[in-house]
Amino acid sequence: MSILDFREIPTANAAERNKLRRTSTTVQPEGLDAFEKFAEEFFEKIKNFDIIQRVARGQDLSVDLIAVKDGKRHLISCKHYAHGDKAVGPGHETDITDALLAHHCVVFVGFYSTSPTNGLVAQLDKMGSNDLLPFSSIIFKSSDIESALLDKDDASGWLLAARYFPKSFGNLYRRFVVPIQHYKDRDVTKTAGGFELHGPGGGITNGTKEELLRQGNEYVTNQVHIAFFREALKEFIDIFPSYFKIRQGAVLNAIGLDDISPDWNAALTTPPRAPAESTNEPIIVCAVWSFWDAQRAMECYLNHRKVTNEGNLATHQVHLLKMHSKFQAFASVPQFAAQGYRNILARLVAFAPAPPLKQIAEPGQSLIDASGDLIPWTFAKEAGLEFLNEKLFR
Numbered sequence: 001m002s003i004l005d006f007r008e009i010p011t012a013n014a015a016e017r018n019k020l021r022r023t024s025t026t027v028q029p030e031g032l033d034a035f036e037k038f039a040e041e042f043f044e045k046i047k048n049f050d051i052i053q054r055v056a057r058g059q060d061l062s063v064d065l066i067a068v069k070d071g072k073r074h075l076i077s078c079k080h081y082a083h084g085d086k087a088v089g090p091g092h093e094t095d096i097t098d099a100l101l102a103h104h105c106v107v108f109v110g111f112y113s114t115s116p117t118n119g120l121v122a123q124l125d126k127m128g129s130n131d132l133l134p135f136s137s138i139i140f141k142s143s144d145i146e147s148a149l150l151d152k153d154d155a156s157g158w159l160l161a162a163r164y165f166p167k168s169f170g171n172l173y174r175r176f177v178v179p180i181q182h183y184k185d186r187d188v189t190k191t192a193g194g195f196e197l198h199g200p201g202g203g204i205t206n207g208t209k210e211e212l213l214r215q216g217n218e219y220v221t222n223q224v225h226i227a228f229f230r231e232a233l234k235e236f237i238d239i240f241p242s243y244f245k246i247r248q249g250a251v252l253n254a255i256g257l258d259d260i261s262p263d264w265n266a267a268l269t270t271p272p273r274a275p276a277e278s279t280n281e282p283i284i285v286c287a288v289w290s291f292w293d294a295q296r297a298m299e300c301y302l303n304h305r306k307v308t309n310e311g312n313l314a315t316h317q318v319h320l321l322k323m324h325s326k327f328q329a330f331a332s333v334p335q336f337a338a339q340g341y342r343n344i345l346a347r348l349v350a351f352a353p354a355p356p357l358k359q360i361a362e363p364g365q366s367l368i369d370a371s372g373d374l375i376p377w378t379f380a381k382e383a384g385l386e387f388l389n390e391k392l393f394r
Contacts, residue, residue: 004146004165006082006113009035035080036065038164039111043067043076045156046148055103066103075105082113082142089117097127100135108137115141155182155220162228180221183213222353229351230257230379236288236344237367241374242266243285245364254380261359262289263366264296268304284341288348292357
């Protein structure tokens with residue numbers, strides 16, 4: 001069963017694309033559609049190709065990327081048929097040999113969001129077995145692309161997948177919690193006094209190369225996980241903004257984790273919802289509050305229970321709840337949270353920073369405006385996947 005849904009990448013507007021590309025066979029970067037941009041990033045960041053040209057080819061004017069790796073010129077054909085669940089056949093890949101000759105390429109690469117037909121595979125095999133032609137071929141079908149993106153030893157694939165497949169994120173997180181072995185032996189250089197590792201989390205040591213690699217990879221893993229935690233936290237806060245506040249004077253389009261915390265004085269409520277969205281709002285809110293202060297979150301929930309007479313707790317029952325305060329909130333979440341919220345909460349648990357989050361100074365600023373609407377806000381770029389991608393792979 002696949003994890004990534006390639007239908008998340010939109011199809012091109014054929015009319016606009018054809019209008020743009022009929023004027024010239026050379027395509028500028030801004031002329032690429034979403035799947036073609038994804039292909040370009042995939043081969044540059046994951047496969048370490050150098051993209052040197054983009055050309056329009058065929059009746060559909062889809063883009064071919066001309067790329068070089070290991071001294072060989074590759075012709076990369078991008079076909080995005082996932083929305084129609086259509087395989088790529090010989091009729092979609094016409095004049096392959098002519099295109100290879102025209103662009104002085106020796107390797108044809110099919111980059112497909114679905115799969116090739118047996119007919120296309122046979123056609124490419126025939127081309128490769130012809131001793132008179134110096135050509136070979138490689139196919140990246142959807143499952144191959146997914147495997148390359150979710151390689152546990154390469155953080156760049158995870159970051160690329162998170163940007164292009166946001167709705168598949170709930171499936172992705174199960175693969176993210178493993179340590180990322182981003183840095184390899186080749187990234188460490190010998191110095192007069194020891195070893196040096198360039199890049200985020202790197203440094204100089206007179207200790208062992210293995211320890212330097214471990215520290216660097218631990219840093220990258222933590223930074224990726226924190227970026228994912230922030231994304232999940234924003235999703236939750238945007239659903240329940242009345243339970244949170246931000247630091248007075250904080251810049252709304254550059255919020256940091258230290259700028260936001262629970263509004264401990266907010267009244268916990270359980271508004272009526274549709275059966276499919278049935279959720280015990282107080283318990284899941286207190287579960288998230290516990291990232292800042294588990295004891296205080298538990299006490300808020302107990303006070304809510306007393307005020308609303310949801311059980312008329314006896315003294316010994318309160319004592320038992322306090323004994324289990326460290327896991328009370330999250331142990332109850334699966335029973336009281338709708339599926340969509342469970343997805344967010346699971347990601348928060350998986351990627352949470354080890355120490356408690358810092359709380360802002362009182363009084364703080366509400367995330368609700370005078371009309372009762374959510375005030376737009378975002379985490380700082382330095383706290384997101386885009387910035388991390390630039391730091392690690394520029």
